[in-house]
Amino acid sequence: MSWAVILALGTVITAGIYLALSRDLFRCLIGLALLGNGINLMLFTSGRLNSLSPPIIPAGDTVLGATANPLAQALVLTAIVISFAMLCFSLILAIRIVQENRSDDTIALREAEPHSNDPLKPIIEDEP
Amino acid sequence: MILAVAPLLVPLATALLCTVSYGSPRLQSRFSIAGALALLITAIILVIEVSSNHVVSLTAGNWPLPYGIEVVVDRLGVALTLIAALMLTISLLWQNSDADPAPTSGFFHPLIHGLVAGSCAAFITADLFNLYVWFEVALICALGLLAQGGGLKHFDATLKYFVLNLVGTLLLLAAIALTYAATGHLNFANLRLAVQQVDPAVMLPITGLLLIAFLVKAAAFPFFAWLPASYHTLPAPSLAVFSALLSKIGICALVRMLSGTFHPPSYLLMTLLAGIALLSMVIGVLGAAYHWDIRRILAFHSISQVGYMLLAIALSSRQGDAATIFFAVHHSLVKAGLFLCGALIFCMAGHYDLRRIGGLYAARPFLSVIFLLFALSLVGIPPLTGFWGKYLIIRECLIQGQYLWAGVALSVGGLTFYSMLKIWKEAFWKPHPDATWSPTKEKKLAPAYAGICTLLFVVLWLGLYPEPLLVFVNDAAMTIRGGIP
Numbered sequence: 062m063s064w065a066v067i068l069a070l071g072t073v074i075t076a077g078i079y080l081a082l083s084r085d086l087f088r089c090l091i092g093l094a095l096l097g098n099g100i101n102l103m104l105f106t107s108g109r110l111n112s113l114s115p116p117i118i119p120a121g122d123t124v125l126g127a128t129a130n131p132l133a134q135a136l137v138l139t140a141i142v143i144s145f146a147m148l149c150f151s152l153i154l155a156i157r158i159v160q161e162n163r164s165d166d167t168i169a170l171r172e173a174e175p176h177s178n179d180p181l182k183p184i185i186e187d188e189p
Numbered sequence: 190m191i192l193a194v195a196p197l198l199v200p201l202a203t204a205l206l207c208t209v210s211y212g213s214p215r216l217q218s219r220f221s222i223a224g225a226l227a228l229l230i231t232a233i234i235l236v237i238e239v240s241s242n243h244v245v246s247l248t249a250g251n252w253p254l255p256y257g258i259e260v261v262v263d264r265l266g267v268a269l270t271l272i273a274a275l276m277l278t279i280s281l282l283w284q285n286s287d288a289d290p291a292p293t294s295g296f297f298h299p300l301i302h303g304l305v306a307g308s309c310a311a312f313i314t315a316d317l318f319n320l321y322v323w324f325e326v327a328l329i330c331a332l333g334l335l336a337q338g339g340g341l342k343h344f345d346a347t348l349k350y351f352v353l354n355l356v357g358t359l360l361l362l363a364a365i366a367l368t369y370a371a372t373g374h375l376n377f378a379n380l381r382l383a384v385q386q387v388d389p390a391v392m393l394p395i396t397g398l399l400l401i402a403f404l405v406k407a408a409a410f411p412f413f414a415w416l417p418a419s420y421h422t423l424p425a426p427s428l429a430v431f432s433a434l435l436s437k438i439g440i441c442a443l444v445r446m447l448s449g450t451f452h453p454p455s456y457l458l459m460t461l462l463a464g465i466a467l468l469s470m471v472i473g474v475l476g477a478a479y480h481w482d483i484r485r486i487l488a489f490h491s492i493s494q495v496g497y498m499l500l501a502i503a504l505s506s507r508q509g510d511a512a513t514i515f516f517a518v519h520h521s522l523v524k525a526g527l528f529l530c531g532a533l534i535f536c537m538a539g540h541y542d543l544r545r546i547g548g549l550y551a552a553r554p555f556l557s558v559i560f561l562l563f564a565l566s567l568v569g570i571p572p573l574t575g576f577w578g579k580y581l582i583i584r585e586c587l588i589q590g591q592y593l594w595a596g597v598a599l600s601v602g603g604l605t606f607y608s609m610l611k612i613w614k615e616a617f618w619k620p621h622p623d624a625t626w627s628p629t630k631e632k633k634l635a636p637a638y639a640g641i642c643t644l645l646f647v648v649l650w651l652g653l654y655p656e657p658l659l660v661f662v663n664d665a666a667m668t669i670r671g672g673i674p
Contacts, residue, residue: 081352081356086348089352093352093355093356093359096356096359097355097359097362100359100362100363100366101362103363103366103367104362104365104366104369106366106370107366107367107369107370108369109370132369133369136318136365136369139318139322140321140362143322143325146329147325147329147351147355150329150332150351151351151355154332154336154344154347154348154351155348157344158341158344158345158348161340161341161344162341167348170345170348171345172340172341172342172344172345172346173342173343173345173346173349173418173419173421173422174345174349174417174418182481183479183480183481183482183485185481185542185544185545186482186542
């Protein structure tokens with residue numbers, strides 16, 4: 062069980078980093094989303110994978126037996142919601158950038174920073 | 190008591206009211222300013238409460254620790270909350286002037302209150318996962334404020350801000366998962382005890398990951414690229430709040446982690462942090478020397494100033510922490526003041542680029558004096574606040590025998606002076622390149638001047654009479670290290 066999770070974790074995080082380093086805008090964002098999901102999986106694993114029974118005290122009993130850790134599940138649920146919201150925002154942002162810039166190449170996107178082939182002295186931007 | 194969560198409930202409630210009153214701009218701006226004043230009053234009450242009672246804390250739902258999420262308002266948290274409230278009020282006042290206000294689309298007010306809610310909550314939370322959640326709240330609101338400009342330049346800035354900060358929060362989340370797996374705790378006080386039981390060789394990579402995550406947030410070398418790519422696209426009121434709060438979230442978290450929770454930090458990490466601090470100081474100030482756009486110059490300076498705060502953390506002593514907190518307070522006020530001066534210069538002279546402007550000393554001597562005081566404070570000329578901040582850091586370096594660190598800190602001060610002189614010479618002394626130029630008269634600038642004079646008053650007061658703040662930051666540093674002042 063642990064080995065399968067470790068393997069999945071490694072694969073998802075590697076794929077995420079590989080895609081996030083891409084020049085292609087959408088690949089980069091999908092990569093970040095994958096990376097986020099890999100780390101969510103890591104958060105889920107941090108509560109240990111030792112039991113499948115839910116953390117409920119049976120009627121008539123007073124102590125909790127060997128059950129799954131509910132805290133890690135609560136944490137990962139929060140993290141999933143947040144990373145989903147971030148993914149939605151980033152995709153809409155990417156669509157607007159592609160519409161305005163007519164390109165999904167991030168190298169071509171240097172509106173807010175000096176370009177690498179600018180002259181040595183910074184150019185004057187006429188729209189402050 | 191319930192007062193402990195007020196710094197996050199007040200701006201969240203205001204953000205909600207501003208969202209509901211989206212259709213009516215007048216009502217929205219009234220809600221907004223009322224919320225900012227309420228936050229300011231809350232922060233002042235909390236300062237009084239914390240000064241006499243040590244800390245104000247609340248555990249959600251009265252669950253016993255470590256099961257409940259705890260909020261602890263200590264001196265560090267309350268100082269930064271007060272600054273957040275002050276900057277929010279000034280920024281909303283500024284929004285009514287004609288000096289580079291944010292677009293009036295109805296999104297500005299809810300987003301800026303959301304940003305302040307996220308930052309204030311990050312300053313006062315005492316739970317590592319909760320800290321991550323508030324980082325994300327601040328991040329999404331900051332993204333909204335950046336994208337609000339609506340041009341390709343703004344979207345580009347938003348993208349760069351988004352990608353780098355998201356990587357930072359993902360690293361934080363990974364570090365949280367590892368910390369929980371290693372110790373079984375997320376509450377700061379419980380973590381502090383649990384970390385002692387864990388093998389230092391296990392804790393070292395986890396602490397390192399946390400350190401990198403917070404360094405991304407604090408915009409330190411080599412993770413600072415999001416800051417100079419985005420700050421100059423913001424309108425003045427948002428920019429003032431961004432520069433005062435966002436890098437401080439990272440600094441505040443770093444101080445709490447390295448001096449409080451994960452104490453004692455490893456010698457290796459602290460030496461690395463000092464190296465990062467020195468490189469941030471030098472690279473930041475060199476970037477500032479290259480640029481000609483006022484906002485870009487000031488944005489690069491922020492990186493250099495973050496270097497000073499990191500250096501003080503790397504000294505890993507109580508005096509070093511006190512210096513960090515003093516410097517954070519000083520930097521929030523002075524840097525926001527300089528960005529606001531930049532917006533006034535833009536409004537008078539018509540451009541942010543220093544090569545297109547000039548002649549302001551003759552035309553607007555009052556603005557010149559305001560700028561000069563802020564600039565000299567940033568450089569660290571006595572008796573202004575920057576002098577006390579740098580004095581504390583350099584004195585502690587010399588006491589610990591780190592002469593190289595002290596030397597770099599002093600020479601970076603010289604380079605800071607150079608770039609402030611550049612702005613002074615180009616924008617104020619040199620005649621305006623357009624001979625027919627005269628400053629516009631019909632613009633509404635009274636709220637802008639009121640805001641910047643308030644800020645200047647606070648800076649001058651803290652500079653001329655620093656004793657109360659010095660005592661306060663010393664007690665704050667002692668509280669973080671688990672002592673009772």
